[in-house]
Amino acid sequence: MKTIIVSIITAMGLLIAGVSTAVDMPDVAKKNNCTACHAIDKKVVGPGWQDVANKYKGDAGAAEKLGTVIVKGGRGVWGPMPMPATAKISDEEVKELVAFVLGLAK
Numbered sequence: 001m002k003t004i005i006v007s008i009i010t011a012m013g014l015l016i017a018g019v020s021t022a023v024d025m026p027d028v029a030k031k032n033n034c035t036a037c038h039a040i041d042k043k044v045v046g047p048g049w050q051d052v053a054n055k056y057k058g059d060a061g062a063a064e065k066l067g068t069v070i071v072k073g074g075r076g077v078w079g080p081m082p083m084p085a086t087a088k089i090s091d092e093e094v095k096e097l098v099a100f101v102l103g104l105a106k
Contacts, residue, residue, distance in 0.1 A: 026100045028093045032086055040104065047078045053104035066098045 023040055037045035056062035068074075071094060075082035089097075 023104070026096065028089075028096050029100070032089050032093065032097075034086075034097070037083070045081055046083055049101045050104050050106075053102055054106060056102065057105040062102060063095075063098050066101060067094045070094050070097060 025035060025040065029035055029038070039048055041050050042048045043051070052066070056066065059065075069077075069083060070086050070089065073083050073085035
């Protein structure tokens with residue numbers, strides 16, 4: 001009986017740990033339709049944000065560069081498909097999105 005209880009508790013702990021470590025897409029990304037072209041861990045139309053974070057890890061100017069690309073758009077860094085401008089995004093939302101992306105760096 002003790003073995004069953006310990007097994008159940010262990011399984012529940014693993015389930016809870018798995019749920020708590022999952023990375024959710026931030027609301028600002030959903031609101032501004034970033035998810036149409038980006039995913040966290042894989043290329044869609046644009047690069048996966050994990051790849052972006054890893055590329056800019058340790059780059060002191062990364063937040064400013066990414067913020068500019070989010071607002072004004074960009075092209076040529078990740079291939080031939082240009083990233084359109086996101087003109088209706090607020091400065092606060094840009095900071096939130098950039099912090100999220102850069103926080104994914106491994």
